[in-house]
Amino acid sequence: MCPTTQFRRCGLGIAVWSLVSVLVVAAGLVGVVLWQHSYDMDEQRVSIRHGGHTLNGVLATPKDGRKRHGLVVYLHGDGPVDASHDDGYKPTWEANAKAGYASLSWDKPGVAGAPGDWLDQSMDDRANEAAAAIAWARARPDIDGDRIGLWGASQAGWVLPKVAAKTPVSFVIAVSPAINWLQQGRYNLLAELRADGASAARTKAEIARSDTTRRLLKRHAPFEEYTKAMRGDTDGMTADRWRFISKNYTADATQDLRALRGVPVMLTLAGHDINVDTADTERIYRKMLDAGGVLTVKRYPDAAHSLVKHSIEQSDLKTTLTALFSPRSLFADGFLDNQRQFLKEIG
Structure with a gap:
């Protein structure tokens, strides 16, 4: 206990040591974050010319001393995604690097200062973009042009086989890929309604709204007509999104998947996917590709659509803290290791 005459001096000492303790803890946490976000690979910004525009990309390469590497080309899912998906791709890039593969990804048009607008793109436009990126990579002395494959998630399910039809690829990693746009949309609608515990009346109303949207799309109706049909309640739909x-x-990827016959494909499916009907996806992939004996199916019962652990994705706080202090732990158990092993077996 501090004597009365020394109280102020003693109190100051306690305050100083408390501050020192806080700073030490803070420094330790910063150190943990920096260490966890230090990946075993080199990254460089690259520019790829395509269609009179520039694709702003990132090339991540292994630190293994080799002069040439195979390459994994990344195809994004829906939304305004930058090259690293807000650093979310980096654990997978590191897994590729451990298998001796480089990774290439780029900002979607209109994202992070890139020219253009991704909402102006068709799936064929995206495939042409990827084919141009592969041609650019094949011209590089540090990339083995005979070992270039694709990694694509969700909406990229419609792009992956289109790319393979345009240029040879050595493998495909399909993560929660979609098959049919309209069927996926209906599946997602019903899954979300079930998750919300929606009443029968609400479910009926939402299905009717969806059916109206489909009829308008088939008639190529303008956004103004859609807005009128929805009585002004567009539920976040914008004119640009409607155009997209x-x-x-x-x-529909079903027939396009024929372009992947004979190509090693790893199909990755999540157990808690409310965006994509994984049973239907697996059925179609097996129907179109199994005969060639090159399809590998990996299921992750504890994963959500993004292959993040479902228990983590359910909480914004858990997601933020895990992304900050242990980003590799975001993903379902075995996901990163299986991707690395698949690439090592490809050679």
């Missing part, structure tokens, strides 16, 4: 959907709603 109108351009792509007929997408």
Whole structure:
């Protein structure tokens, strides 16, 4: 206990040591974050010319001393995604690097200062973009042009086989890929309604709203007509988004998957996927590709659509803290290791 005459001096000492303790803890936490976000690979910004525009990309390469590497080309899912998906791709890039593969990804048009607008793109436009990126990579002395494959998630399910039809690829990693746009949309609607515990009346109303949207799309109705039909309640739909959907709603990967016959494919499916009907996806992939004996199916019962652990994705706080202090732990157990092993077996 501090004597009365020394109280102020003693109190100051306690305050100083408390501050020192806080700073030490803070420094330790910063150190943990920096260490967890230090990946075993080199990254460089690259520029790829395509169609009179520039794709702003990132090339991540292994630190193994080799002069040439195979390459994994990344195809994004829906939304305004930058090259690293807000650093979310980096654990997978590191897994690729451990298998001796580089990774290439780029900002979607209109994202992070990139020219253009991704909402103006069709799935064919995206495939042409990827084919141009592969041609650029094959011209590099540090990339083995005979070992270039694709990694694509969700909406990229419509793009992956289109790319393979345009240029040879050595493998495909398909993560929660979609098959049919309209069927996926209906599946997602019903799954979300079930998750919300929606009443029968609400479910009926939402299905009717969805059916109206489909009829308008088939008639190539303008956004103004859609807005009128929805009585002004567009539920977040914008004119640009309506234009994007109108351009792509007929997408169906079923027949396009024939371009992947003979190509090693790893199909990755989540157990808690409310975006994609994984049973239907697996059925179609097996129907179209199993005969060639090159399809590998990996299921992750504890994963959500993004392959993040479902228990983590359910909480914004858990997601933020895990992404900050242990980003590799975001993903379902075995996901990163299986991707690395698949690439090592490809060679």
